[in-house]
Amino acid sequence: MKLVMAVIQDKDSNRLLQALGEERFQVTKLASTGGFLKEGNTTLIIGCKDENVDDVLQIIKDNCSQREQMVAPISPMGGSADSYIPKPVKVEVGGATVFVLPVESFYQF
Amino acid sequence: MKLVMAVIQDKDSNRLLQALGEERFQVTKLASTGGFLKEGNTTLIIGCKDENVDDVLQIIKDNCSQREQMVAPISPMGGSADSYIPKPVKVEVGGATVFVLPVESFYQF
Amino acid sequence: MKLVMAVIQDKDSNRLLQALGEERFQVTKLASTGGFLKEGNTTLIIGCKDENVDDVLQIIKDNCSQREQMVAPISPMGGSADSYIPKPVKVEVGGATVFVLPVESFYQF
Ligand code: NI
Numbered sequence A, B, C: 001m002k003l004v005m006a007v008i009q010d011k012d013s014n015r016l017l018q019a020l021g022e023e024r025f026q027v028t029k030l031a032s033t034g035g036f037l038k039e040g041n042t043t044l045i046i047g048c049k050d051e052n053v054d055d056v057l058q059i060i061k062d063n064c065s066q067r068e069q070m071v072a073p074i075s076p077m078g079g080s081a082d083s084y085i086p087k088p089v090k091v092e093v094g095g096a097t098v099f100v101l102p103v104e105s106f107y108q109f
């Protein structure tokens, strides 16, 4: 048995929960914030058998990897600057920090 | 030293906190939800000496075990169906998922 | 790799996050309450290399140790008792409960 603790971005949370649920992994979602560096994250704890850790890691990787996204920036001049078309910019989104913890014993009551 | 992490239903939370407190166990309650499968749960972390793990597990079992409860269902026909008496139905309530984690070292400052 | 889990008082939280951030430690903040004994606490999880655990512990100790504080008590007689000057009283504030957990493996995606 292992306890997988994954800190991910809020925006990837539903997709990851969906993917883990499809494979019948039991997940608990903890309310969290990223200290003062990364607001808006979620911490998931997933209990799984040793032989399933790689599956869980792959699902996290598939759904939460850091990636670039094109974002339309808010025009600093607002609605009045109608001759100005803001260029989309690349931002890094997603990413997961994952700890696999040993479990000494596990119970369900 | 061990760290006992227990995911339980909200409804069993106060009773379990009371029972653990009576035995002087130190408990921290984390806000949590059960992914999308089980809403309304609570995650407790309890630090305890190795020799007290069995006590903690027994207290969790005594206060949170899954059990059947008779629940009066909401009548689908509302208040107008006064000749209709809904039968109580059995539902499963409670339950605890518990991980006992090894602790490498423990400090109080 | 180790996972340091620290339960501290809310009031020490920002100062500790600041101090940990200055040393580039990655911190996740979980919403928590202290069961029914100590309301208003915060649980931080900090992933760090084995050789940095002592640094993290020292920073927690420096910023969160239990200490005495003089507090002006609220006068039980309210604003009408203008001849009564309440004496400040000593209260214990702060304190940290810290678990260092072994990490089997660690990933960033
Ligand atoms: Ni195992």
Ligand code: NI
Binding pocket: B001, B002, B050, B103
């Ligand atoms: Ni021990």
Ligand code: NI
Binding pocket: C001, C002, C050, C103
């Ligand atoms: Ni290590």
